[in-house]
Amino acid sequence: MNFETSVLHNQNKKKRTIKSKVTPIYQTSAFAFSDLEELEGFYQGNGNYLYSRVGNPNTDELGQLVARLEGTPEGAAASSGLSAILAAILSVAQNGDHIVAADDVYGGTFHMLKEELSSLGISVTFVSFANPAEVGAAIQTNTVLLYTESITNPLLRVEDLTQLVHLAQKHKLKTIVDNTFATPLHCQPYRLGVNIVVHSATKYIGGHSDVTAGVVVGDQELVERARAKIVNLGANSTPFEAWLTCRGAKTLALRMKAQSANARALALSLKENEHVETVYYPLEYGEHGFGAMVTIKLAETVNISLFFKSLDWIKIVPTLAGVETSVSHPLRTSHRALPPEACAALGITDQVVRISIGIENAEDIIAVFNQAISKSI
Numbered sequence: 460m461n462f463e464t465s466v467l468h469n470q471n472k473k474k475r476t477i478k479s480k481v482t483p484i485y486q487t488s489a490f491a492f493s494d495l496e497e498l499e500g501f502y503q504g505n506g507n508y509l510y511s512r513v514g515n516p517n518t519d520e521l522g523q524l525v526a527r528l529e530g531t532p533e534g535a536a537a538s539s540g541l542s543a544i545l546a547a548i549l550s551v552a553q554n555g556d557h558i559v560a561a562d563d564v565y566g567g568t569f570h571m572l573k574e575e576l577s578s579l580g581i582s583v584t585f586v587s588f589a590n591p592a593e594v595g596a597a598i599q600t601n602t603v604l605l606y607t608e609s610i611t612n613p614l615l616r617v618e619d620l621t622q623l624v625h626l627a628q629k630h631k632l633k634t635i636v637d638n639t640f641a642t643p644l645h646c647q648p649y650r651l652g653v654n655i656v657v658h659s660a661t662k663y664i665g666g667h668s669d670v671t672a673g674v675v676v677g678d679q680e681l682v683e684r685a686r687a688k689i690v691n692l693g694a695n696s697t698p699f700e701a702w703l704t705c706r707g708a709k710t711l712a713l714r715m716k717a718q719s720a721n722a723r724a725l726a727l728s729l730k731e732n733e734h735v736e737t738v739y740y741p742l743e744y745g746e747h748g749f750g751a752m753v754t755i756k757l758a759e760t761v762n763i764s765l766f767f768k769s770l771d772w773i774k775i776v777p778t779l780a781g782v783e784t785s786v787s788h789p790l791r792t793s794h795r796a797l798p799p800e801a802c803a804a805l806g807i808t809d810q811v812v813r814i815s816i817g818i819e820n821a822e823d824i825i826a827v828f829n830q831a832i833s834k835s836i
């Protein structure tokens with residue numbers, strides 16, 4: 460071999476004995492085959508890999524991890540929560556079909572359902588899932604799917620999934636639940652009969668605000684269909700993002716327990732503050748907390764602009780679920796895409812603040828909020 464060739468075709472002679480403790484990052488766009496039989500073997504389903512957009516050990520590991528946590532037979536990773544949601548929906552609905560979706564879904568999901576699905580011939584009706592009669596009344600002859608979130612954003616309503624599954628089965632519909640806010644630690648919708656569970660792994664599963672990723676888990680057949688959509692739409696995750704997400708997920712239980720306990724403590728404290736009109740937090744779901752999001756509606760006595768300036772070390776961030784506490788203003792971020800009337804109907808006003816609670820000391824978190832409120836009156 461000449462120099463130019465040698466520099467490309469070096470091999471690690473010890474390779475066959477490498478057993479790394481953690482999964483390496485398969486940072487490769489494609490996989491090599493030693494002969495045509497091995498290549499043919501791939502198409503016969505021997506479990507090898509071909510091309511990273513189609514499948515990669517790291518993205519598969521992420522899909523399988525969440526499937527395991529949610530108790531589903533299969534899982535597939537996607538490039539973002541939103542692409543996971545799109546793939547999940549397209550695995551169920553096609554041209555001519557109709558979807559009934561909760562009117563308080565995540566802003567990005569609302570926008571996608573409203574703006575993108577109509578061009579594919581899929582229609583969507585948004586109703587309040589807080590009222591099962593409204594959901595039932597919205598079901599048409601061409602309805603195929605009920606879509607909602609296990610804990611809604613930003614007012615943190617906990618969906619009655621058993622009731623929802625019952626309604627769906629009665630009408631022979633599929634159900635998709637976005638379980639991002641609850642995480643599989645608090646809620647496992649598939650075990651309650653939901654067909655597909657989706658996650659923005661960008662949030663708690665990743666947990667460190669350093670990746671964008673999504674996951675679809677559920678029935679084998681539906682996930683295989685969702686995976687085909689992910690592949691055909693070019694929406695797979697990438698080796699490094701998936702690897703980082705799996706690394707972050709190792710501490711999901713520890714983080715979520717600490718964050719939920721902190722969230723509950725903050726919710727209880729802010730309930731006692733006379734300048735907080737409403738605290739939205741599912742307090743009735745146990746003494747250890749249920750999720751790490753707390754939303755508050757500040758009284759009119761509080762100057763909202765001043766409040767956001769007085770939060771000391773707490774950053775204003777238009778996302779959630781990191782290990783650091785952060786705040787967002789739903790009206791100006793997640794719900795910006797919604798018409799003002801829709802926001803008003805949902806109760807999302809200028810005084811509403813969404814708090815994503817981190818793993819700091821609870822007393823420190825509580826002190827910042829109470830102090831910011833007293834500085835803004």
Ligand SMILES: *Cc1c(COP(=O)(O)O)cnc(C)c1O
Pocket residue numbers: 539540541542565567568608612637639640658659660661662671672673
């Ligand atoms: C962030 C989020 C999404 C979208 O996920 P991306 O990873 O940003 O695409 C969907 N649903 C919920 C509940 C979210 O919080």
